[in-house]
Amino acid sequence: RNGRATIFPQAIGMAATFDTDLMQRVGDAISDEARAKYNASAAHGYRGQYQGLTFWTPNVNLFRDPRWGRGQETYGEDPFLTSRIGVAFVKGLQGNHPKYLKSAAMAKHYAVHSGPEGLRHEFDAKVSRKDLWETYLPAFEAxxxxxxxxxxxxxxxxxxxxxxxxxxYLM
Known part of the structure; x- marks a missing residue:
């Protein structure tokens, strides 16, 4: 889409490290490259699609059913691990400048989205308030x-x- 970039392992593999420092460094490296590519594109007058600084990541949905075709995009089935890894990754992507973002992260998909992928536009997830608060919402809140x-x-x-x-209720 926009040249070459460093490829890191899938999110679920990165989460298996349980290493929040690593995840923050990965986010930092991605946003460093994004800034460089953005500046190079802007210098040539290119401002098209896929040349900005907005990232539709991380996917902090929980991988509870192995039949879901997007499970590898998540940090797994654990709400606590997903929260910790997600926070570290976002901090790396967005940087720590008090006024400016390095890039803009976007947590997705709020909330209770874990398949079935083929029915995602019509599926109605039935979930208790307890499960919602203890399982599905902690990562988004964090x-x-x-x-x-x-x-x-x-x-x-x-x-x-x-x-x-x-x-x-979710609003």
Missing amino acids: LVTEAKVEGVMGAYNRTNGDPCCAHP
Whole structure:
């Protein structure tokens, strides 16, 4: 899409290291390259698609069913590990400047999005409030409050009958 870049292992493999310092350094390296590529593109007058500084990552959904085709994009099935790894990665991507972002991270897919992928636009996830608070929401809460993630992408599905992007309880 926009030249060459360093390739890191899939998110689930990186999470298996349980190494938050490593994840922050990975995010930092990605945003360093993104800044360099952005500046090079801008110098040539290119401002097209895929040449910006917004990243649709991390995917902090939980991988609870191995039939879900996007499980490798997640940090696994554990809410605590997903929170810690996600916070570190976002901090690396966005940098630590008090005024400027290195890049803009976007936590996704809020909330209760873990397949089935083929039905994601019509699936209605039935989940208890206890499961919602103890399982599905901790990573999003941590990324917003601790990492100050720049954006949150809504899930495609419904949760308990309402679309996630307009769910009165999730808002």
